[in-house]
Amino acid sequence: MKFLPYLLKHLRRNWVRTTSTVLAMALCIFLFCTLQSVLAAINALLESSSANRLVTRHAVSLVFNLPLSYENRIQSVPGVKRVARTSWFGGSLPAKKEGKADEGDSSTTDWSNFFQNMAVDAEPFFAMYPEYQVPPDQFQAFLQDLRGCVIGRKLAEKFGWKVGDTFFLESFIPPYRKRDGPFEFVVRAIYDVDRVRYPSADRNSMFFHYKYLYEATGRGVGAGTYTVEITDPNQAGAVSKAIDALFANSDAQTRTETEKAFQAGFISMAGNLALLLNGIGLAIAFTILLVTANTMSMAVRERRTEIAVLKTLGFSSGQVMGLIVAEALLLGILGGALGIGSSLALTWTLTHTPGIKDVLAGIGLSELTLRPVVAALGFAVSLFLGFAAGVVPALSAYRSRITDMLRTV
């Protein structure tokens, strides 16, 4: 510690260079932490998927619905336990007054309070999602009310909704819009999640009867997807192939995949996204390593005489090397701290800014946060960058002979 003031004074010697190096390092760590946080949030979402659930969708695009007649045919495939129609509704609250919008006013919608809402076949759907815990009496009330819905605990807390409250939603998807205005819903149940068994399960969603959507839209819509529960997760591939084979020669061919793969595909092909984000992070880290190494080399080259003086005064080569590495590590620590702080600030801002946080929640990324493990990893990367940048010039100083360095004065 007694060398710290000495190191700090050296860093202040050329403050422009030090500041730009620290900022470059901070940018690298900021990007690393932020990208990793996004990946962690996506992974958490994917981890919440069950291995024994498949999703069948239109082979061309999610934009196209599947015929309702497919339900029974899918149910007949060996290995299939349950099938539930599941349509992503894409509804949002009318902008007028939260939960009290006048029916018929569909000119504006409140995107800042967007949340995920799905039309589902209630009984099979909740039977295959044990993570959603609904009180039995509330669930019965929900089943008996066509306009009834089940909402997550966090959603209820956010809007102050309780059982019996009503609100309106209007979809931005044209086939899901009614002529006579937004859909009216009555909160009949509030679900909770077992955070121990299902730590990443979503608590911000709303589910309502598929039948309500079907009837209200004039029986003209199909099913967005079919959620399929299978008896043996190890047979997921075979069952998927069997389902798709059923509709291979039909107008609406299907693509069946595990729920995890489906969600990965839904979130911008997350598999490739991870590769892309990690690649970007690696490229940035390598660039910053070169920049910092160059900075340290220049700093050491400028100080050849001082290094000779230190050695003449009695500093061993190891101690001189240690000072240079410590200086580089200090750059890493400063850059790392700044980068982690910036990333923390950004993720906090995103998850606390009205509008943005709701969009994140809508795509299942409400848990976007800088996790301690990511911050620790970012700090380790900054230390590594500092060390790697300092070790070469430090070795050069270690090997240099006093007389050679003094002769170059």
Added chain:
Amino acid sequence: MTSMVDVRDVRKVYRRDSQEVPVLDGIKLQVPEGEFVALMGPSGSGKTTLLNLIAGIDRPTSGQVIVAGTDVAQLSESALAQWRSHNIGFIFQFYNLIPVLNATENVELPLLLTSLSKKERRERATTALKVVGLADRAHHYPRQLSGGQEQRVAIARAIVTDPKVLVADEPTGDLDAKSAEEILQLIEVLNREHKKTIVMVTHDPRAATRAHTQHHLEKGVLKD
């Protein structure tokens, strides 16, 4: 009187590519404790090389350099560094102060290698600055000092660990006549009152006259 410095039949050869360049050839020199010796000679005669050998910052090709009872050529790199910190005070021609440190911090630098507390280090640095007459410039940075003052700070740094031997490589070579005179007086005081053994390399015959003994080197050979 015992010898503080005993140079025994030292040869020093530098290698440049495949060529060998002899710099010192069979040097024998004894400097008694408390002596003030001047090494003179033309450029390239090997006087700085001899000084470096005595200071333990270079090693002889053959022969022995015994300083304060230690054969410096036999010490490992780290042991030699430690030995220098205890026994040698080095005064450079161009002062070589660390520009980002003020006078006190520059003087304190060698004490960072000791187990002294911060307070003790400050006290010793202040005392050393008092000895060289620069207590009032303790918080000045090298750029705020004149050449003579910078050299005084460098001398304070050289004596702060209370070394047995002071080696000075043309300590007045970069100074005007007045400042050079002050520095030479200070070196004399350190020799006379603080009993430091001093080996000084100089081109300046007037500076050399301040020493008790003068030795002349020519082409790597000690003439007298």
